[in-house]
Structure formats: structure tokens, C-alpha cells
Amino acid sequence: MNAIEVNGLRKEFKAYSSRSGLSGAFRDLFTRNYKIVPAVNDINFTVKQGEMVGYIGENGAGKSTTIKMLTGILTPTSGSVIVNGMNPHRERERFVQTIGVVFGQRSQLWWDIAVQESFRLLKKVYKVSDADYNEHMDHVIKTLDLEPLLDKPVRKLSLGQRMRCELAAALIHNPPLLFLDEPTIGLDVLVKLKIREFLKEINEKYNTTILLTTHDLTDIEALCERVVMLDEGNIIYDGALKSLKERWGEGKEISFEFLEKAELNHLETLTGDLDIKWELDERKQIFTAVTGDDEEIVSQVIARTVAAYKVRDVKINEPSTEEIIRNIYDKGMLQHG
Structure with a gap:
């Protein structure tokens, strides 16, 4: 079963x-100039139950607009959205019982009351029984290390503490589908790691579907096998993160640090029949072979070099997901589809 089905979605x-000058301002009182700007352009995608999908793109690409339509906050201009078997903006009351939402820059907790009081209020809103609440939330609170925070007003929490509480609040009714819009924005590394581990755990334990929107691509790499990439309201890639890296990653770099003096010319001669290019960092005396993704060539470079020289260190570097995606946007490598 699909948790999300989107067909021809447009917003x-x-x-x-505004017209310039005083006369322009006066004319604007009666008639306004406007143009229609598409934020999301007739997109199609599905998300299966239990999937963890990264929904990525630059600022203004249409990510948050899509999330707002999927959660029923915005009504689409055209197209259809079915989430958990329902139309989000037409069956709103029943629909919100089946989703959890965390917006990194908006809070669903009450600012001046203790965290546990916010949790109790949300428990009433979602009509969660005492038994279900205690069983589920005891685990959530323990895993996210929230016990010391329960008696504190939300306004006295740090950003990292508040985001952990926001995540717990979104899961009070144990929804089958979780929308996360920039959930780790501004958080330190340790808090990010804790949140990532928790998301993996609930996905495995409850088969929770997660749609994750973030600019922190390390979140995507840690959690999602599939990414949907958006640009100017169009989906330009929908597939495995691994395939994206294999297709658009620009090769590998094999760096050598030697125990003895090495010559660039000699290394080039050693590997002259291989499709590689040697570079030298003269200050650090590090020799780097730049090649494609052919594992046989990588193996040959290392074998021949190690046979000819005593090596102190060798490293194989691949372009990061962030570099690959930045190159795709900068160079327009993918066409709108």
C-alpha cells in the first residue's frame, strides 16, 4: 500500500x-498588477508504506509548498493528493489523526507551560488512551532523553531540547506517517545523531513512513535510501541515493603519502596505460591519482604504486552527496521531467 500518491499536483x-511613484500608488488602490507564479509544476510521485524518503531542493524549489499540500494546510490548484487513503484538505479532521508533522521553524508546543502539560493537551486532542500513551510515550521520552525536560516551560529550553520535544509531540498518537521539514536545523552534532537514531528505530519498530525535507544532506545519507529532487517546482530526480551518487559522482581520488622520495613522472609512467591523472600537492608532498568509478583501475593504481614505493598512508576519497547535488544544480545536469 502507498502512504502517499501524488498525480499532476500543481500549486x-x-x-x-507595485507601480512606481505617487500616481502609481494611487492606481494600485483600484487595480493591481499581478502575475501567476507556479510553485509546484504538475508533479507525480508515490511513497510506499514504511519508506524513508528525502525530499530535497534549493530554497524556493517548492519543497515546503508540497509538504503543506500533503498535510492539508494548502489546497492544490490542480491535481490529486491521496495520503493514508484520504484527501488531506477535504477529510481534514480524520486525516490529521494519521500524520505527525515537525516544522523546524514552527512549534506545536505551548510556550509558557511545562513540556509534559503540552504532551497531555495533545493526548486529549488526539484522543489517545492512557494505556496507549503510557506504553508508547515512555519509550519515546526515554529514547530522546526527555525526562529532565518534562517539568520545564518550553520557553526555557534550548533549540536542541525543544526540537527533541517537538519530535516527541508529533508522535504522541503514534502516526503511521511522519512529515519532517528541516527537523535538525541549527542543532549540534550530538543532538542530530540522537534524532537520526530515534527515527531509524521508529521506522523499524512501527514501520513508520517518513518524508524528510532538509538542507543537511548528512541527514538524508544517514536515513534515506531514496531521494526526490525538486527544482523550480519540477521533479528532476526520483530514485535511489546510491544511483544518484554512482551516476553523477565525478570519480574517485586516491591519495598517497610516501616514506621515500617519489617522482611524479615515474608514477605517470607506472600507470601510463590506465585512465587516470596524477596531481601533486608540493607543500604536503601528497600524490593524488584522479580516476573514474572503475574499481579495477582503482585496484591497479594502488597495487602498482605500493609495489614501487614504501607508502605511509593511502586514502580513497569520493565526492560527497552535497558536492554532487550542488554540481547538478550549478551545471543543470538533469533536465526537468
């Missing part, structure tokens, strides 16, 4: 422009 906004 347009009116963008108003």
Missing part, C-alpha cells in the same frame, strides 16, 4: 507588483 500563487 499557483498570485504575485503582485
Whole structure:
């Protein structure tokens, strides 16, 4: 069963422009100039129950607009959205019982009351029984290390503490589908790691479907096998993160640090029949062979070099997901589809 089904989804906004000068301002009182701006352009995708999918793109690509349509906050201009078997903006009351949402820059907790009081209020809103609440939330609170925070007002929490509480609040009713929009924005490394481990755990334990929107691609790499990439309201890639890296990753770099003096010319001669290029960092005396993704060539470079020289250190570096995606946007490597 699909948790999310999107067909021909489109959202347009009116963008108003002001005329210059006093006369222009006066004319604007009666007639406004505007143009229709599409934020999301007839997109199609599905998410299976239990999948963890990264929904990525630059600022203004249409990510948050899509999430708002999927959660029923915005009504689509055209197209269809079915989430958990329901139309989000038409069956709103029943639908919200089946989703959890965390917006990194918005809070669903009450600012001036203790965290546990917010949890109790949400428990009433979602009509969660005492037994279900205690069984599920005891585990959530323990895993996210929230016990010391329960008696504190939300306004006295740090950003990292608040985001852990926001995540717990979104899971009070143990929804089958979780939307996360920038959930780790501004958090330190340790808090990010804790949140990632927790998300993996609930996905494995409850088969929770997770749609994750973030600019921190280490979150995507840690959690998602599949990514949907958006650009100017169009989906330009939908597939495995591994395939994206294999297809658009620009090769490997094999760096050598030697125990003895090495010559660039000699290394080039040693590997002259291989499709590689040697580079030398003269200051650090590190020799680097730049090649493609052919594992046989990588193996040959290492074998021949180690046979000819005593090696102190060798490293194989691949371009990061962030570098690959940045190159795709900068060079327009993928066409809109």
C-alpha cells in the first residue's frame, strides 16, 4: 500500500507588483498588477508504506509548498493528493489523526507551560488512551532523553531540547506517517545523531513512513535510501541515493603519502596505460591519482604504486552527496521531467 500518491499536483500563487511613484500608488488602490507564479509544476510521485524518503531542493524549489499540500494546510490548484487513503484538505479532521508533522521553524508546543502539560493537551486532542500513551510515550521520552525536560516551560529550553520535544509531540498518537521539514536545523552534532537514531528505530519498530525535507544532506545519507529532487517546482530526480551518487559522482581520488622520495613522472609512467591523472600537492608532498568509478583501475593504481614505493598512508576519497547535488544544480545536469 502507498502512504502517499501524488498525480499532476500543481500549486499557483498570485504575485503582485507595485507601480512606481505617487500616481502609481494611487492606481494600485483600484487595480493591481499581478502575475501567476507556479510553485509546484504538475508533479507525480508515490511513497510506499514504511519508506524513508528525502525530499530535497534549493530554497524556493517548492519543497515546503508540497509538504503543506500533503498535510492539508494548502489546497492544490490542480491535481490529486491521496495520503493514508484520504484527501488531506477535504477529510481534514480524520486525516490529521494519521500524520505527525515537525516544522523546524514552527512549534506545536505551548510556550509558557511545562513540556509534559503540552504532551497531555495533545493526548486529549488526539484522543489517545492512557494505556496507549503510557506504553508508547515512555519509550519515546526515554529514547530522546526527555525526562529532565518534562517539568520545564518550553520557553526555557534550548533549540536542541525543544526540537527533541517537538519530535516527541508529533508522535504522541503514534502516526503511521511522519512529515519532517528541516527537523535538525541549527542543532549540534550530538543532538542530530540522537534524532537520526530515534527515527531509524521508529521506522523499524512501527514501520513508520517518513518524508524528510532538509538542507543537511548528512541527514538524508544517514536515513534515506531514496531521494526526490525538486527544482523550480519540477521533479528532476526520483530514485535511489546510491544511483544518484554512482551516476553523477565525478570519480574517485586516491591519495598517497610516501616514506621515500617519489617522482611524479615515474608514477605517470607506472600507470601510463590506465585512465587516470596524477596531481601533486608540493607543500604536503601528497600524490593524488584522479580516476573514474572503475574499481579495477582503482585496484591497479594502488597495487602498482605500493609495489614501487614504501607508502605511509593511502586514502580513497569520493565526492560527497552535497558536492554532487550542488554540481547538478550549478551545471543543470538533469533536465526537468
